Amino acid sequence: MNRTSDHDVMDQARGWAARGEGVAVATVVGTQRSAPRPIGTRMVIGEGGGIDGSVSGGCVEGAVVEAAEALLAGGAPQLLEYGISDEQAWDVGLQCGGAISVWLERWEPSAGTPDDCLLEAARDGRRAAVVTLLDGERAGAKLFVDAAGERHGTLGADDLDAAAAAAADTLLWEERSAVREVLGQAVFVDVVAPPPRLFVFGAVDYATALCALAAQLGWRPFVIDPRARFAQPERFPAAEEVVAKWPQEAFTQLGGIDAATAIVVLTHDPKLDDAALELALRSPAAYVGAMGSRRAQESRRERLLALGLGEDELARIAAPVGLDLGAQSAEETALSIMAEIVALRRGRTGGRLRDASGRIHATAP
Template identity: 45%
Template sequence: MLDIAEELNRWVGQGRDFAVATVVAVTGSAPRQPGAALAVDAAGTAVGSVSGGCVEGAVYDLCTQALQDGETVLERFGYSDDDAFAVGLTCGGIIDILVTPVRAGTPQREVFEAALAAAARGEAAAVARIAEGPAELKGSAVLVRGEAGDDGFLGGFGGHPELDRMVAEEARALLDAGKTGVLEVGADGRLCGEPLKVLVESSVPPPRMIVFGAIDFASALVRIGKFLGYHVTLCDARPVFATKQRFPEADEIVVDWPHRYLERTGTDGRTVLCVLTHDAKFDVPLLRLALRLPVAYVGAMGSRKTHEDRNRRLREVGVTELELARLRSPIGLDLGARSPEETALSIAAEIVANRRGGSGAALTGAHIPIHPDASTTVARRIGSVA
């Protein structure tokens, strides 16, 4: 649901009722991951996707029905000779879809409204919903926010304060990690009478991409970074080159020495750093710092000769072999790229492969999964004696 928060927040502002279908779990090959959502309003307007087209028609009908009867349902779609033609899930996977009506006057409406508003503003938020459990709890939800000092939560699960508190704590842990997943709660039934599963959706601000070096290759990389959903910063020490006119798609442009900017800006485990300056006076102090930060990716442009010379200089200033092993240089995958756009694509491909654990190999003739198995998101057991 939170992956389409901007559109749903507009619906809320317009007072629309809607039903939202959310992927809870995936087994085997499937095109969308847990948290992917499709919503349908009372007029039949649809937004989002849960399967890349495979089962959209059937899920649309479930949303329409949920709007009419107000019932929250969990539906499983899997491949077989019969249902392949019925709903089109021919990729061999199994997906569980939770369909929840969001109608005016219902207790969960306030929780969903607050969650959608926070996510639409780019704030960190997680909403937990019952996926499997007692009928009286279906549709109930809890919201936790990522604001500093906010240890409370909004909503609840029908008069079970211990359950509310435990789910809120686990939801906050998933939010801190920026993950969406399923909690298995109360396997011994002592919290609410029977075991249940809770879907926790997290929405966090976009990850950062910082591009160092205001060159033509950087312009193409800024564009593709925005396309991939990054908050993109362009940094260069030369004010004549680092301008909004040259990089209109950048979220921010910083005129400063790269290493000085990196020292004072915030990074996290999702940040990617792309060093395109290929000038030792910029590269060495910048990479010396970058390779010691807990970021997701550090890549540097340059020929193999430049790479060897840069590594020598980095060793001279105390960079260890373990730190050097983190450096992706020459930057990008081997696509035979020549133009700035092709080079940006090769860099982006390496970033995606690094983020998702891909090999970068061609899928044709390869015996590797197209879609990683997302079943590992079902996992955390709380409130259990086990």
């Protein structure tokens, strides 16, 4: 599920359904090469002729609408494939030279169904997924799972549900929707996740710029500093919260560090930074960065080893923090840090795209 725009599309569908219309939903479940819309993008087609959303920006929508009409007239859900080399019935080409897979199904908006649970989870900012069976007799069967272990619906067999939930759990934390094979059957795992959190430890000047940039990128920034004199909310207008507590207590208050949390320590004061780093490195945090020179990082390493942290834990620290931009101002330093955080989140290491090979964009969630 594309989290930014697909709520509107589904709200539209909800309106048609409320009037008693049948509704077909077409979801992009796979993309090859430069497909125009990411996985999870939706298009809805109402029995009354309404159409909203788009799976390809115009190339294959006509064909999808035709298929949707057949579905609403009593057809079965199905997986549609479109691409430039497609010699099949639809004979449509994607201008951009890509190929897409679209899952087409009838939408049943009853309360408590897996799809309904996912919409609710998305609205509440929870981490959850719906797994849809794409082939076999039970194609279209659905299972809802969330990060807390809650489940609704079934793919039709307990072992299949268990295997699907395990596959979903990985994708939940990668924040990525994708097709997976589970016990020999293809399923589409459609993930929703809340905006990622950034814990900035150290209520220093750099934190102000870092929070502003993080918020602009859709992150939820929090500032933590036990020195109440510095931890003044008015200094960090972009922060969701400023917590004037020691790391352990602050992290607990903020709901703990999970695998979608990035942590950056900025105080330059070993007794403060080390306390936060020790907890961060023993947590599943997605990113742990520490400001300071290479020499400062060398002493930091020694202190953290003395605290009992292992080499593998220390290897996670991004220090000196950020990408190598030659940053001068606080804003440029924030840019270098957020660029590193985003790059690592997508499995990249920065560097210029023109010197790289492989995909420009990460596989979209």
